[in-house]
Amino acid sequence: RQDLRDGVSDPHILPVQLICDGDVMGTRNSGWCRCTFLKAFLLSLIILPAQAQWLQQNSGTTATLWSVHFEHNLTGWAVFNNTVLKTTNGGSTWQASSACSACTMTGIYFVGSDSGWAVGASDSGSAIWRTSDGGDTWIRNDPHIGSFMSGVFFANTKVGWAFGQSGFYNGKILKTTNGGVIWMEQNVSSNGYLLSGYFVDSLDGWAVGYHSLFRTTNGGEIWEEQDTAFTHPSALPISSIWFVDKENGWYVGGISEVTVIARTTNAGKDWTHQVFDPPPPSFFVSRLNWVQFVNPSKGWAVGRRYFSPRAFIAATSDGGDTWHEQDVGNSSSIQQLESVCFVDSLHGWAVGENGTTLATTNGGLTFVSKSPELPSAFLLKQNYPNPFNSTTNFVFDIPTAGNVTLKVFDVLGREIAALVNEKREAGAHEVTWDAGGLSSGVYCYRLQAGGFTNVRKMVVLK
Numbered sequence: 361r362q363d364l365r366d367g368v369s370d371p372h373i374l375p376v377q378l379i380c381d382g383d384v385m386g387t388r389n390s391g392w393c394r395c396t397f398l399k400a401f402l403l404s405l406i407i408l409p410a411q412a413q414w415l416q417q418n419s420g421t422t423a424t425l426w427s428v429h430f431e432h433n434l435t436g437w438a439v440f441n442n443t444v445l446k447t448t449n450g451g452s453t454w455q456a457s458s459a460c461s462a463c464t465m466t467g468i469y470f471v472g473s474d475s476g477w478a479v480g481a482s483d484s485g486s487a488i489w490r491t492s493d494g495g496d497t498w499i500r501n502d503p504h505i506g507s508f509m510s511g512v513f514f515a516n517t518k519v520g521w522a523f524g525q526s527g528f529y530n531g532k533i534l535k536t537t538n539g540g541v542i543w544m545e546q547n548v549s550s551n552g553y554l555l556s557g558y559f560v561d562s563l564d565g566w567a568v569g570y571h572s573l574f575r576t577t578n579g580g581e582i583w584e585e586q587d588t589a590f591t592h593p594s595a596l597p598i599s600s601i602w603f604v605d606k607e608n609g610w611y612v613g614g615i616s617e618v619t620v621i622a623r624t625t626n627a628g629k630d631w632t633h634q635v636f637d638p639p640p641p642s643f644f645v646s647r648l649n650w651v652q653f654v655n656p657s658k659g660w661a662v663g664r665r666y667f668s669p670r671a672f673i674a675a676t677s678d679g680g681d682t683w684h685e686q687d688v689g690n691s692s693s694i695q696q697l698e699s700v701c702f703v704d705s706l707h708g709w710a711v712g713e714n715g716t717t718l719a720t721t722n723g724g725l726t727f728v729s730k731s732p733e734l735p736s737a738f739l740l741k742q743n744y745p746n747p748f749n750s751t752t753n754f755v756f757d758i759p760t761a762g763n764v765t766l767k768v769f770d771v772l773g774r775e776i777a778a779l780v781n782e783k784r785e786a787g788a789h790e791v792t793w794d795a796g797g798l799s800s801g802v803y804c805y806r807l808q809a810g811g812f813t814n815v816r817k818m819v820v821l822k
Contacts (some may be wrong), residue, residue: 425711479509511556526554614647664696740813747819
């Protein structure tokens with residue numbers, strides 16, 4: 361007997377146990393086929409994809425669900441417009457209750473099954489709601505500090521923070537120490553409005569937003585701006601941040617064709633930008649809206665695809681060293697995701713546009729085909745990482761052997777480098793390029809092979 365996952369850490373390989381006797385192989389589900397050990401190994405690599413591991417739920421609305429929070433695998437809440445949705449059966453059914461008339465709710469957070477808070481805006485400015493009965497009734501508080509509050513986080517039932525804006529792109533943070541009865545403004549010098557925040561405890565926390573990354577070590581008495589290790593000509597939105605302890609954290613965001621996901625292992629002193637595996641465009645995304653980790657290794661990021669309203673979920677099981685796309689199904693109604701919440705490594709929910717509500721009970725694991733067959737068509741993939749500083753990788757497929765050229769150009773069409781100019785065999789090819797001599801900016805790269813031509817953009821950031 362042999363389990364083909366023995367010694368294999370790749371979560372995309374199914375746990376198939378084989379009984380090999382000569383050229384005969386058996387599986388746990390009584391299936392048999394002729395094989396050799398090599399064939400058995402190859403079979404483990406080309407197992408066909410399983411069905412979608414994220415299942416669509418009926419939220420009862422087509423409005424955008426901005427935020428979701430679960431306390432355990434049965435009870436959870438989501439918000440849209442002036443409405444709070446609540447489920448007590450894991451999302452199989454949702455009950456709606458209106459918290460106000462002229463208002464918009466964009467963030468929700470609970471500590472336990474009874475104490476919860478929601479934030480957003482009313483007709484008179486920012487608004488914050490609180491409940492002490494699990495969301496059956498809500499009490500509204502209008503602090504009138506900030507024209508809009510986007511996110512909320514509580515360290516316990518008394519101490520919490522709300523994040524948003526006041527005026528024209530001025531970030532604001534409010535704090536309460538009595539469960540949301542009174543909110544006081546904190547001093548933060550942000551020239552972009554803030555979207556969300558996260559606290560490791562009642563003292564150590566983070567706030568993120570448009571080109572903004574702030575940290576406090578004293579509960580928000582002082583907020584210090586941090587280096588994002590990312591430069592972009594636009595105001596890059598950092599949408600979400602998450603820490604599993606004081607040292608290890610991640611943030612995500614993006615705008616247009618630039619997607620960012622970064623990790624720190626030293627409390628934000630340094631941030632490392634991470635890449636997806638496989639590289640884009642197999643799951644190219646235009647932005648990530650939320651990130652969550654349940655331990656230092658396992659986490660999820662959600663958002664939308666590039667040039668498409670389609671939902672996107674990626675997961676990591678190695679702390680973000682590699683990210684794999686997860687299957688959300690093929691329904692056109694499953695659109696951009698705004699928020700994700702996991703209560704453990706298996707049970708999670710994601711919500712977003714068009715009332716999209718997805719749930720998983722196995723961590724959303726998707727088994728990806730890794731067929732050894734030659735490519736059937738020409739393909740030039742997006743370079744990775746992108747944007748990059750100095751070194752990046754180009755991946756392309758050619759179905760037949762032939763002459764291949766891969767060249768880099770600036771935005772004026774001037775050739776910068778010829779990376780490939782030779783005959784290549786059929787298959788998948790990867791080229792690493794060091795652009796250390798280039799200045800920051802947008803560049804293009806072009807693949808020509810067998811009558812096929814394709815051009816893509818990339819960004820050098822230093």
